[in-house]
Amino acid sequence: MTHPPDNEAIATKIDIDLWKRIFRFALNHKRLLYPLMASAFVLSLIDAAYPIVTMKAIDIVQGGGVAKDLIPVAAWYLGLSLTLATLVYVFIRCAGSISHHIAFDIKRDCFKRLQELEFSFYDKQPTGWLISRLTADCDRLSRILAWGFLDVLWGSFFVAAMSIMMFIYHWKLALVVLATLPPLIVLSIYFQKKMLVASRQIRKHNARITASYNEGIAGVKTTKTLGRETENLNEFEGMSTDMYSASVRRAFFSAIYLPLVMLIGSLGSGLALWYGGLNVLSGSITLGILVAFISYAGNFFHPINQVAQILAEIQGAQAAGERVMGLLSTEPKIKDSEEVLQKIAGRNDLGHDPLLAIDGHPKHIDEIQFADVSFSYNEKEQVLKRFNLTVKRGQTIALVGPSGGGKSTIVSLVSRFYEPTSGEIRFNGIDYRQRSLDWLQGQLGIVLQTPHLFNGSVIENIRYGRLDATDKEIREAATLVNAHDFIMKLENGYDTVIGEGGARLSTGERQLISFARALLADPQIFVMDEATSSIDTETEKLIQDGMQRVFDGRISFVIAHRLSTIRSADQILVIQKGEIEEQGTHEELLAQRGHYYELYVNQFRREGEEQALEAG
Numbered sequence: 001m002t003h004p005p006d007n008e009a010i011a012t013k014i015d016i017d018l019w020k021r022i023f024r025f026a027l028n029h030k031r032l033l034y035p036l037m038a039s040a041f042v043l044s045l046i047d048a049a050y051p052i053v054t055m056k057a058i059d060i061v062q063g064g065g066v067a068k069d070l071i072p073v074a075a076w077y078l079g080l081s082l083t084l085a086t087l088v089y090v091f092i093r094c095a096g097s098i099s100h101h102i103a104f105d106i107k108r109d110c111f112k113r114l115q116e117l118e119f120s121f122y123d124k125q126p127t128g129w130l131i132s133r134l135t136a137d138c139d140r141l142s143r144i145l146a147w148g149f150l151d152v153l154w155g156s157f158f159v160a161a162m163s164i165m166m167f168i169y170h171w172k173l174a175l176v177v178l179a180t181l182p183p184l185i186v187l188s189i190y191f192q193k194k195m196l197v198a199s200r201q202i203r204k205h206n207a208r209i210t211a212s213y214n215e216g217i218a219g220v221k222t223t224k225t226l227g228r229e230t231e232n233l234n235e236f237e238g239m240s241t242d243m244y245s246a247s248v249r250r251a252f253f254s255a256i257y258l259p260l261v262m263l264i265g266s267l268g269s270g271l272a273l274w275y276g277g278l279n280v281l282s283g284s285i286t287l288g289i290l291v292a293f294i295s296y297a298g299n300f301f302h303p304i305n306q307v308a309q310i311l312a313e314i315q316g317a318q319a320a321g322e323r324v325m326g327l328l329s330t331e332p333k334i335k336d337s338e339e340v341l342q343k344i345a346g347r348n349d350l351g352h353d354p355l356l357a358i359d360g361h362p363k364h365i366d367e368i369q370f371a372d373v374s375f376s377y378n379e380k381e382q383v384l385k386r387f388n389l390t391v392k393r394g395q396t397i398a399l400v401g402p403s404g405g406g407k408s409t410i411v412s413l414v415s416r417f418y419e420p421t422s423g424e425i426r427f428n429g430i431d432y433r434q435r436s437l438d439w440l441q442g443q444l445g446i447v448l449q450t451p452h453l454f455n456g457s458v459i460e461n462i463r464y465g466r467l468d469a470t471d472k473e474i475r476e477a478a479t480l481v482n483a484h485d486f487i488m489k490l491e492n493g494y495d496t497v498i499g500e501g502g503a504r505l506s507t508g509e510r511q512l513i514s515f516a517r518a519l520l521a522d523p524q525i526f527v528m529d530e531a532t533s534s535i536d537t538e539t540e541k542l543i544q545d546g547m548q549r550v551f552d553g554r555i556s557f558v559i560a561h562r563l564s565t566i567r568s569a570d571q572i573l574v575i576q577k578g579e580i581e582e583q584g585t586h587e588e589l590l591a592q593r594g595h596y597y598e599l600y601v602n603q604f605r606r607e608g609e610e611q612a613l614e615a616g
C-alpha cells in the first residue's frame with residue numbers, strides 16, 4: 001500500500017532570501033500593508049500603556065488624591081480602549097483583505113505559469129502535486145504573510161515598548177524583570193517547534209489512516225479474494241499506534257510547556273515584587289510603578305509565544321514556499337524567441353499583422369516540412385531519428401503503425417507542444433521557431449482520441465473554439481462535421497448540459513462536438529487522433545464524412561486506428577520505431593504487400609469475424 005508523500009517537512013533554518021521573495025507579494029498591496037503595520041505599532045503602544053494608566057491611578061489614590069483627580073485617568077483608559085477597538089477592526093480588515101489578495105495573486109501567477117509551461121513539464125509533475133501547489137501551498141503562504149506578519153510586528157513592538165517603558169521608570173528593576181526573557185524565548189521557540197512537528201505527524205498519520213480506510217473499502221473484494229484481511233488489519237493497527245504516539249507526544253509537550261512558561265512568568269513577577277518592593281520601601285519608586293512592573297512581567301509571555309509560534313510556522317511552511325517559488329521561477333522552454341518578440345512588437349507598432357512580418361508571406365500555410373527532425377522525450381530513448389516529410393496544403397496525412405511507434409510524437413511536434421531536439425520543422429520553408437507560438441496555435445485544430453469537454457451546454461463547449469462565434473456559425477460548424485443531427489436529438493438540443501467531462505455523451509459524440517469546436521476556429525492545420533474503440537459504425541461514418549468535408553483546403557494529420565477511415569488519405573505513413581517504414585496511398589501500399597497490407601488484412605479479417613459473430 002502506498003502512502004501520501006510527506007509534503008510537510010519542517011525546515012531547520014529560515015531561508016531569509018526565499019521569504020524576502022515571497023514577501024514581495026505582500027508589498028504589492030502597500031495600500032493595505034501600511035495601515036496594517038501602523039495598527040500593529042499603535043496597538044502595541046496601547047497595550048504597553050495600560051499598566052501606566054493603572055500606575056497613575058494607584059499613585060493618585062496613594063498620594064491622597066480625590067475622585068476628581070481620577071477623571072483624567074478614566075478618560076485615558078476610555079480613550080485607549082476605544083482606539084484599541086478601532087485598531088482591532090482596522091487590522092482584522094487589512095489582514096483579511098491582504099491574505100485574500102495575496103492568495104489570489106500567488107494563485108494567478110502560478111496558474112499563468114502553468115499555462116505557459118510546455119507539455120514536457122507536465123510529463124514530470126503529477127496533477128495532484130500541481131493542484132496542491134495551487135491550493136494548499138498558496139493559501140498557507142498568504143495566511144502567513146498577512147496574519148503571521150501582523151503577529152510578528154505586534155509581538156516585537158509590544159516587547160520593545162514594554163521594555164522601553166520599564167527602562168524609563170527604573171532601569172535596574174527593568175533589568176531584573178527582563179532577566180526572565182531569554183529563558184522564555186528559548187523555551188517558547190523550542191516547544192513551539194516540537195509541538196508543530198508533533199501536530200504535523202498527527203495529520204500525516206491521520207491522512208494515511210483515511211487513505212487506508214479508502215483503500216480498504218474500495219478494494220474490499222480484492223482483499224477478500226486474496227485473503228489479505230489479517231495483513232491489512234496489522235498494517236492499520238501499526239498506523240493507529242503511530243498516530244497514538246504522535247498525539248501523546250503533542251500532549252506531553254503542551255503539558256510541559258504551559259506550566260514552565262507560567263512558572264517563568266510568575267518568577268518574573270516575584271522578582272519584580274521582591275526587588276520593586278524593596279525600592280518602594282526605600283521610597284525610590286512609587287507603589288504604582290511597582291504594580292506596573294508586575295503587570296509587565298506577566299505580559300511578556302503572550303507576544304513571545306505568538307512570535308515563536310509564527311517562526312515555527314514559517315519553518316513549517318518553508319517547503320511550501322520553496323515549491324511555489326520553484327514553480328514560479330520555472331521558465332517555459334517553449335516560448336517565443338527574443339527575435340520573434342521584437343519582430344512582433346515592431347510590426348504591431350505599424351499596425352500590421354505580425355505573421356506578415358515574420359515571413360513576409362501571405363497568411364496561408366502552403367507547406368509543412370519535417371527536415372531531418374530527431375526527437376527524444378528524455379536521454380534514455382530517441383523517439384524520432386532524422387525524420388523527413390513534406391506535406392502540401394490540401395493534403396491529408398494518415399499515420400498508422402504499432403503502439404509506441406511515434407505517431408502522437410509527430411503531431412505533438414507539428415503542434416509545437418514539443419520542439420525537435422535537432423532538425424527543423426518548416427512552415428512555408430521557414431523554421432517554425434521563427435514564428436510566434438500564438439500564431440501557430442491559432443492555426444491548429446485538434447481533435448483528441450478522448451476529447452475533453454467542459455461541464456456546460458453543447459453550444460458553450462463548441463463556442464470554446466472561438467468565443468465570438470455567433471449561434472449561426474456554431475450550427476454551421478456542427479452541421480459541417482455531421483454533429484448537428486445528433487445534437488438536435490438531445491433533450492434540449494444545443495442547450496443540453498453534457499455533464500462533467502461530457503460524461504453523458506458517447507466517445508463518438510464527444511469527438512463530433514470537439515470536431516465542431518476545432519473547426520469553429522477555422523484552423524489551417526487539423527490534427528485528428530481517431531477514437532479507437534467504443535465508437536459505433538454509424539458515428540464513425542459521420543466522423544469520416546465530416547473529415548472529408550473539413551479537411552478540404554487544409555493540411556491534416558490523422559492518427560488512424562481504423563484503417564477503413566483513411567483509405568482516401570493522400571499519403572499514409574506506416575510509422576515504426578520513429579521512422580517511416582512505408583509511405584504511399586492506400587492502393588500503393590496494398591500493392592506493396594508490406595506491413596500496411598498485413599495490418600489491413602488483419603483488421604479486415606477481425607472486423608469480419610466480429611460482424612459474423614454479431615450476426616450469428
Ligand SMILES: Nc1ncnc2c1ncn2[C@@H]1O[C@H](COP(=O)(O)OP(=O)(O)OP(=O)(O)O)[C@@H](O)[C@H]1O
Nearest residue numbers: 123377378383401402403404405406407408409410
Ligand atoms: N510524454 C512522454 N514522455 C516520455 N516518453 C514518451 C512520452 N510520450 C511518448 N513517449 C514514448 O515515445 C515513444 C513514442 O510514443 P508515441 O505516443 O508517439 O507513439 P504512438 O505511435 O502515438 O503510440 P500510440 O498508438 O500507443 O498512441 C514511446 O516509446 C513512448 O513510450
